[in-house]
Amino acid sequence: MVPTTGVLQELDLGPLLPRHASELIIGIVLMLIIFVIMWKVVVPAFEKMYQERSDKIEGGMQRAAAAEAKAEAALADYNDQLSAAREEAARIREDAKNQSATILAEAREKAVKESARILDSGRSQLDAERSQLLVELRGEVGGLATDLAGRIVGESLDDDARAQRTIDRFLAELETAGQAR
């Protein structure tokens, strides 16, 4: 090869000077061809295989992790359910206790009310009967008394006003006697 630049012509590079300029080009071209093959064929093939391999290993690990997670979840679920059931039972027991207490209280209250009502109604009935009796008695006793008195006296007590006064007095006496008793 004939050096092209002036400096190189004067400088004897010896073996450092390529004998043929084509050597550089050949080296570059061959390396580029190799690069393209590596780029398009070899490296993708190897990387794909590595990817598959790591996927496989990772997949196995992931599957194991998933199974473990599932088991853990099931355990947690079971524990949750168990504690929930315990809580439920406790709550039901508590409820029952509360409920029985309320029922008891309610029943008692009801009974008390009922008894009061019965007492009230009995009392009022008694009152009513008593007053009715009194009215009846007053009429009858008056009649009877006058009748009796008339028969005993043998004379007609025609003076009604006087008779009435006598009866009233008698009745009042009766009442006071009844109240004092």
Place this chain on the structure above:
Amino acid sequence: MTLGLLPMESGGGGYTPPGVDDFKWDSMWPGVLPDWFNKPFAQAVIGALLVIILWWIASRNLKVKPSKGQFAAEYIYEFVRNGIARDILHSDFRKFLPYLLGLFSFLLVNNWFGEFFLFMYPTFSNVGYAYGLAILSWLIYVGAGFKKWGFGGFLKKALIPEGVPGYLLPIVIPLEFLATFITRPITLALRLFANMFAGHLVVMVFVVGGGFLITYANNTFFNVAGGVSLAFSLVIMLLELFIGALQAYIFTVLTAQYVSTSIAEAH
């Protein structure tokens, strides 16, 4: 003793020591093929074909569970992928892996040609091929820098190191320019070339000299020395195998390193 090495001194006994001229090859078929179609050229082409074919075969039918052959291919592949590309380039390694893998394989095959029958000559002891690869590596690491940082951005990053006071910049910038853009490719090429060249020369000295001495007439001492020399050349060739692999590795590592400094976030 007057034996000395007299018969091997130039001019005496018709011995021509191996030298620079042994690296000059003529056309493989003078008159028909052009001058540049010489032995190194044929080796470079065969080396490239070997690299392509071997990797092509290796990359076919890759299994998740490797066979023995695939295991060997994977070993070399991972050596470049994990040991060089990923270690130096980290997350960006995938983009540059094809070049680095091809570079390492091409260098290794051609360097080992120096110790293999039929070839017995390392292709990269021809400096032109070394220059070619160095230029390509230069284009890649400079191109990667320009692509990542933009023209001005990469120049600024490459030429102005962080934390250098302003008054030193007139000195630092030319130095950094020289280091990044000039000496890197030259040292890449020369390191490879010189190692291959010198290694082959040493082998030749032992082989040619040993061959000359072992056939030297009427001198048993020379013949024995020649035998020892030839035997020793085998040891040198083993060393050359190692150096060939080492130089392929160094060239590839340095290329990856230069790419890494071009695209790294901070110095």
